[in-house]
Amino acid sequence: MELTVWRTFVTVCRLGSLSAAAVELNHTQSAVSRQIAGLERQLGVSLIERHARGVRPTPAGEAFHHHALATLDEADRAVRAARDLRDGASERPLAVGATPSLAAGIVPEAVRRMLERAGPVRWSLFPGLSEQLHHRVTAGDLDVAVVTDAPPGLPNDPRVERRFLGLDHMVVVLPAGHRRAGRGPVSIRTLADETGVEDNDGSAALLRRHAARAGVTARVDLTAADLPGKLALVATGHAIALIPGLLTCALRPDVTTAALVDPPSRGIYTITPRRAPHPSAAPLLDQLATAFAPAGPTRPGTRT
Numbered sequence: 001m002e003l004t005v006w007r008t009f010v011t012v013c014r015l016g017s018l019s020a021a022a023v024e025l026n027h028t029q030s031a032v033s034r035q036i037a038g039l040e041r042q043l044g045v046s047l048i049e050r051h052a053r054g055v056r057p058t059p060a061g062e063a064f065h066h067h068a069l070a071t072l073d074e075a076d077r078a079v080r081a082a083r084d085l086r087d088g089a090s091e092r093p094l095a096v097g098a099t100p101s102l103a104a105g106i107v108p109e110a111v112r113r114m115l116e117r118a119g120p121v122r123w124s125l126f127p128g129l130s131e132q133l134h135h136r137v138t139a140g141d142l143d144v145a146v147v148t149d150a151p152p153g154l155p156n157d158p159r160v161e162r163r164f165l166g167l168d169h170m171v172v173v174l175p176a177g178h179r180r181a182g183r184g185p186v187s188i189r190t191l192a193d194e195t196g197v198e199d200n201d202g203s204a205a206l207l208r209r210h211a212a213r214a215g216v217t218a219r220v221d222l223t224a225a226d227l228p229g230k231l232a233l234v235a236t237g238h239a240i241a242l243i244p245g246l247l248t249c250a251l252r253p254d255v256t257t258a259a260l261v262d263p264p265s266r267g268i269y270t271i272t273p274r275r276a277p278h279p280s281a282a283p284l285l286d287q288l289a290t291a292f293a294p295a296g297p298t299r300p301g302t303r304t
Contacts (some may be wrong), residue, residue: 003075006068008035009047013065017054074141077124093122094280097133097145100227101168101243104250107146110287114280121280129200130154135270142276145287148244149267150202160271161201163285166292169245169263170206175237176254185259188214197222197239199230207242210264231255268292 012021012032022029040047046063057065098107103125115121128136137145138159146165147154154162161191172191180186188211196219198204204220211218222239224230227247233239235254244266248257270288272281 002073005035006072008032009039009061010065010068010072012036012048012055013057013061014119015054016056020054022049025108033084092278093253094144094278094284095124095126095142096284097126097128097136097142097147099133099146099148100127101247102111102146103127104247106246106291107288110284110291113207113287113290114283123280129202134160134271135296137273140273143272144281144284145271147269147271148166148202150267151205152202154269154271159274161274163270163272163289165222165268165270165288167265168212168268169259169265171245171248171257171263173231173234173243173251173255173257176256178240178256180258181256183258185191185261188218189216191240192216192218194219195222195225195239196220197230197233197241199224199226199280203242206264206266210242210260213262 007020008025008027012018012027012259015021018032018036019025020028022032025032043060043064045060046058047064048055049058049061062159075216096107096111107125111123111125126133126136126142130150131152133142133145133147134157136142140159148168172186172188174181180190192206192211196207198220207218207220222233224233227243230241230243231252232242235252242264243257245263246268251257270285272285
């Protein structure tokens with residue numbers, strides 16, 4: 001399959017229009033239609049469907065779109081890496097992965113402190129879930145990943161080195177005007193009748209386990225595609241949600257948080273490949289360790 005056709009499909013999905021994609025790509029609309037039709041024949045499945053205002057991906061198209069974006073991103077990185085070496089770059093960029101909550105604050109701040117001490121380093125940040133990031137480290141796509149042991153946990157993989165950074169206590173995020181806002185730590189039992197929303201299975205599992213320990217059942221009735229979508233449902237009053245405590249510094253202004261009594265926790269770790277580490281990986285790991293040191297993180301299985 002030609003990546004040019006994949007780019008056409010991604011552009012059609014982004015713009016929701018064959019004609020708009022044709023204009024942006026400097027193609028005719030019939031050429032765009034032929035590329036999409038050819039891709040559908042190769043895959044043996046319909047990727048887009050027409051509606052009153054244009055086109056949208058089918059469920060199969062949504063699934064293909066997700067992976068197509070990742071593939072095109074990797075292809076672009078490959079081109080940049082080759083051209084950097086052609087242009088005399090001394091080393092490849094540092095590729096850093098982080099879960100969405102850690103990518104929202106802790107990791108960029110640690111990179112900033114590293115750059116202040118080590119000088120300019122080319123780097124990129126790739127958010128993702130822990131399982132995805134682990135796979136990218138073992139595949140050689142990432143030099144450092146900051147992950148969590150939230151369910152289903154982290155695999156014991158001899159190909160990577162894992163370092164414990166600290167514990168992150170989960171909090172509940174509420175609409176700004178919620179009755180429990182600003183009232184101190186709350187028991188999950190007092191929120192048992194609230195509708196919950198989650199954006200990934202790990203967070204939902206933490207919430208359900210925490211509620212079960214308190215003798216109640218969590219109502220996770222809504223699902224969001226990602227963290228921003230989850231917070232949007234909370235902000236508009238549709239639900240409450242469990243989020244990492246480390247995320248509270250980067251929340252939108254129309255939501256608030258409340259601490260939980262005996263909160264569920266998750267361990268935060270760095271993972272790096274054991275072979276051929278990037279020269280800037282060690283300085284970044286030092287800054288990440290420093291970021292957790294003031295809070296006095298404990299080892300998994302204990303409480304702060």
